[in-house]
Amino acid sequence: MNSESQDCPHPEIPREQSCPSDNGLNPVGASAHLQATQPDVPNAPRAVYVIDDDPALLEMLRLTLAEQGYVAGCYLSSQEFVDRIPELEQGVVITDQFMIPISGLEVQSRLLSRRTDFRVIMITGYPRIDIAVKAMKLGAVTVLDKPFQREDLLDAVEEAFRILDSVQDDDRELPPELPNGQRYTDRLSSRETQVINLVYEGATNKCIGIRLGISIKTVERHRANAMRKLEVNSIARLIRLLERERPKPQ
Numbered sequence: 023m024n025s026e027s028q029d030c031p032h033p034e035i036p037r038e039q040s041c042p043s044d045n046g047l048n049p050v051g052a053s054a055h056l057q058a059t060q061p062d063v064p065n066a067p068r069a070v071y072v073i074d075d076d077p078a079l080l081e082m083l084r085l086t087l088a089e090q091g092y093v094a095g096c097y098l099s100s101q102e103f104v105d106r107i108p109e110l111e112q113g114v115v116i117t118d119q120f121m122i123p124i125s126g127l128e129v130q131s132r133l134l135s136r137r138t139d140f141r142v143i144m145i146t147g148y149p150r151i152d153i154a155v156k157a158m159k160l161g162a163v164t165v166l167d168k169p170f171q172r173e174d175l176l177d178a179v180e181e182a183f184r185i186l187d188s189v190q191d192d193d194r195e196l197p198p199e200l201p202n203g204q205r206y207t208d209r210l211s212s213r214e215t216q217v218i219n220l221v222y223e224g225a226t227n228k229c230i231g232i233r234l235g236i237s238i239k240t241v242e243r244h245r246a247n248a249m250r251k252l253e254v255n256s257i258a259r260l261i262r263l264l265e266r267e268r269p270k271p272q
Contacts, residue, residue, distance in 0.1 A: 067093040069113030070179060073103050073129060074145070075121055083116065083175075090176060100124040104132050112139035114163075114182040116175075119146040119153055127153065130160050138266075141182040145170065188258070196263055197253040205267045206252045214248040217241060221257070222264050 070092045072083045077098060084094040095110075097103040100121045115133060119126035130142045144157045147168040154165040163182045166174060200206065210218065213234075220230045227241045234241070254260045 067091065068183060069093050069095060069111045071095045071097065071103065071110065071113060071115045073097045073100050073115065073117040073121070073126070075099075075118065086172060086175070087179070090179075092179070100126075100129050104129060107133060107136050110137075112137075112186070114141050114143065114179055114186070116143045116145060116179070119144055119157075120148055127156055127160070130157060130162065134160060139186065141186050143175075143178045143182060195259055196266065199266075206263060207267055209251040210248050211244075214244050214251070217244040218248045218252075218260070218264070221245060222261060 068091075070087050072080055072087075072094055073096075074080050074083075075098055080096040080098065084096050087094040100117070101123055103115075103117075104124055115129070117126040117129050121129075124132075126144050126146070130144070133140055133142065142157070142160075142162045144154070144162050144165040145168060146153065146165065149167040157165050163185065164178045166178065197206065207215065207218075216234060217230055220233065225233070227238050227245070231238045231241045249255065249260060252260065252263055254263055
């Protein structure tokens with residue numbers, strides 16, 4: 023990072039913090055490359071992957087995460103992380119935005135195009151609203167501006183795992199994927215598709231009725247018919263099914 027060094031008292035994570043070059047630390051050493059050898063072992067350590075081109079910040083985050091029982095895999099190179107995506111154990115990714123050769127947004131996009139068992143937290147020393155919006159649209163749990171509070175980071179990691187666990191529970195209850203590229207949403211009528219898309223956006227039955235010019239009872243009927251055709255029985259599973267069938271980011 024090219025941001026200026028500054029002293030930030032605990033518990034903030036600074037934008038950049040100097041550390042001795044001969045301290046013996048290797049933030050991209052053995053702990054960096056976690057492989058999915060025992061993903062289903064009860065109470066197994068949870069993997070958090072940190073990507074930032076500042077070695078001192080990487081080591082600080084590794085120690086912070088280790089104190090909470092997480093296993094941190096640290097990467098100075100965003101390219102190295104992307105290259106290793108297929109072999110990594112599921113977990114949470116904390117990535118800086120402004121990196122070369124692959125930005126944090128690109129890391130997030132490539133990760134989501136290849137894996138569904140990760141959640142991303144974006145960090146940045148150069149806050150920009152447009153980047154934060156793009157990250158959130160891609161499903162980021164949050165975007166933290168440097169320097170950020172230690173507790174804010176740990177809360178975000180905890181929330182990321184909560185979401186990941188919830189998604190996996192919902193996925194187990196989803197109907198099986200259809201063969202030959204077929205989609206459950208292809209079963210819907212045009213009106214049912216309109217209703218379900220608005221449900222996905224978070225609209226209430228009343229709002230959907232107003233927008234489509236139909237009664238609430240008609241909305242409820244289309245919604246019930248659509249969920250029956252989609253073979254889901256809750257909004258959470260509906261959302262997960264729609265996300266599963268939507269084209270992945272390129």
